[in-house]
Amino acid sequence: MFNKILIANRGEIALRIIRTCREMGIKTVAVYSKADADSLHVRFADEAVCIGPASSSESYLRIPNIIAAAEITNSDAIHPGYGFLSENAKFSKICQENGIKFIGALPEQIEGMGDKSSAKKTMKDAGVPTIPGSEGLLESLEDAIKVAKEIGYPVIMKATAGGGGKGMRMCANEEEVKIAWSSARKEALAAFGNDGMYMEKFIVEPRHIEIQIAGDQQGKVCHLSERDCSVQRRHQKLVEETPSPFMTKELRKKMGDAAIKAGKAVRYEGVGTVEFLVDKDRNFYFMEMNTRIQVEHTITEEVINYDLIKEQIKIASGIPISGKNYEPVGHAIQCRINAEDPLNDFRPSPGKITEYHEPGGHGIRIDTHVYAGYVIPPFYDSMISKLITVAQTREEAITKMERALGEYIIEGVKTTIPFHQELMKQPKFRDGKITTKFLEEWDFKKDMMS
Ligand code: MV4
Numbered sequence: 001m002f003n004k005i006l007i008a009n010r011g012e013i014a015l016r017i018i019r020t021c022r023e024m025g026i027k028t029v030a031v032y033s034k035a036d037a038d039s040l041h042v043r044f045a046d047e048a049v050c051i052g053p054a055s056s057s058e059s060y061l062r063i064p065n066i067i068a069a070a071e072i073t074n075s076d077a078i079h080p081g082y083g084f085l086s087e088n089a090k091f092s093k094i095c096q097e098n099g100i101k102f103i104g105a106l107p108e109q110i111e112g113m114g115d116k117s118s119a120k121k122t123m124k125d126a127g128v129p130t131i132p133g134s135e136g137l138l139e140s141l142e143d144a145i146k147v148a149k150e151i152g153y154p155v156i157m158k159a160t161a162g163g164g165g166k167g168m169r170m171c172a173n174e175e176e177v178k179i180a181w182s183s184a185r186k187e188a189l190a191a192f193g194n195d196g197m198y199m200e201k202f203i204v205e206p207r208h209i210e211i212q213i214a215g216d217q218q219g220k221v222c223h224l225s226e227r228d229c230s231v232q233r234r235h236q237k238l239v240e241e242t243p244s245p246f247m248t249k250e251l252r253k254k255m256g257d258a259a260i261k262a263g264k265a266v267r268y269e270g271v272g273t274v275e276f277l278v279d280k281d282r283n284f285y286f287m288e289m290n291t292r293i294q295v296e297h298t299i300t301e302e303v304i305n306y307d308l309i310k311e312q313i314k315i316a317s318g319i320p321i322s323g324k325n326y327e328p329v330g331h332a333i334q335c336r337i338n339a340e341d342p343l344n345d346f347r348p349s350p351g352k353i354t355e356y357h358e359p360g361g362h363g364i365r366i367d368t369h370v371y372a373g374y375v376i377p378p379f380y381d382s383m384i385s386k387l388i389t390v391a392q393t394r395e396e397a398i399t400k401m402e403r404a405l406g407e408y409i410i411e412g413v414k415t416t417i418p419f420h421q422e423l424m425k426q427p428k429f430r431d432g433k434i435t436t437k438f439l440e441e442w443d444f445k446k447d448m449m450s
Pocket of ligand 1: 131156163164165200202203204207208287
């Protein structure tokens with residue numbers, strides 16, 4: 001087992017990792033930018049090293065500084081959390097070369113999943129359902145038009161280096177394919193330096209359902225059930241829940257098997273997530289594989305009673321997993337509380353939290369790094385906390401969420417709490433009739449102001 005882990009991250013996830021390390025008897029090293037000197041992760045870790053100025057590119061993303069911090073503190077592993085360097089193949093490789101265990105995927109796995117078109121081919125070859133479309137990359141506009149004719153409109157053009165919606169265009173006809181061919185490629189080239197595109201049949205009003213998996217160094221892979229992340233705005237998840245209200249026992253078995261196949265296909269080590277699109281007839285298709293711990297791992301922990309960070313660390317140190325698949329017990333919902341103004345296009349609202357009071361009681365979990373007097377810096381993402389409720393049924397978890405949101409006091413900055421309060425009241429949400437289209441169609445501003 002590791003003696004000392006450096007946490008290459010900040011905020012709630014840095015605290016989350018420190019807590020598990022403490023329970024496992026592993027020493028911790030925090031790294032921080034000048035803007036985070038007063039952060040709790042700095043205070044709670046056994047040691048802390050300043051790695052640069054406020055800007056991420058000069059601190060949390062600066063590989064040489066992080067490696068140097070690991071070496072001077074004699075850390076034997078690095079946990080990257082999510083975001084920042086968590087899916088950076090080069091960083092994973094440099095850790096390897098310096099004899100530091102990267103608690104995450106191997107460089108070749110990150111690279112393989114980072115290129116969406118080749119990831120799709122890997123999955124298709126492994127027998128995981130994929131969306132009908134081009135074989136690999138589109139060669140030309142003529143090729144794109146030909147593929148679109150074969151699979152039938154509507155189609156979607158996607159950047160192979162993409163993810164999160166960048167360089168992605170829905171096309172209803174040939175004219176739109178022509179426009180997308182130049183605009184999407186331009187966007188992808190500017191964003192990723194890679195304008196490779198592929199095409200798929202457009203799935204109308206899909207659900208985003210992802211399966212948590214774990215794989216060990218001995219080649220065993222298991223699934224830890226699903227999360228429904230269909231409540232998204234511009235590819236930002238706002239609410240996640242498990243089990244999915246759309247799930248059936250039969251579908252979970254099929255999707256779980258597919259996710260395990262996906263993990264085995266890349267000899268996956270660690271915890272990861274296989275994302276699927278699910279259509280109204282419960283056909284499901286591989287979308288992406290994430291090779292990191294995710295923001296929403298919390299809800300899975302609550303329904304399977306399992307510490308996923310602990311599992312990550314155990315796997316990285318070579319301990320085998322049990323190999324058993326998990327069914328969710330009860331229901332968990334997570335609302336992301338962001339320092340953003342939902343009435344103003346979710347514009348970030350950094351600044352000082354003047355008053356802070358957390359909800360409590362049975363079935364409430366809050367993962368956060370903030371406290372009264374904390375100043376949310378403008379340099380990083382705007383998540384303040386994750387509010388999770390756990391109950392025996394979905395209905396009870398929603399009721400508990402309404403109660404908790406009502407108790408939550410955060411003053412000094414605008415937050416997404418009022419948005420979540422309105423969402424919890426929505427009949428479509430309460431009925432679990434949620435697709436990725438839901439937030440586009442719901443006039444939440446009108447409901448929030450009435
Ligand atoms: C799709 C799709 C419909 N059909 N692919 C969005 C992010 C990227 N990872 C894949 N995405 C989509 N791919 C086909 N063939 C619809 C989306 C999509 C979406 C997916 C998951 C969650 C939210 C979404 C919001 C808009 C579009």
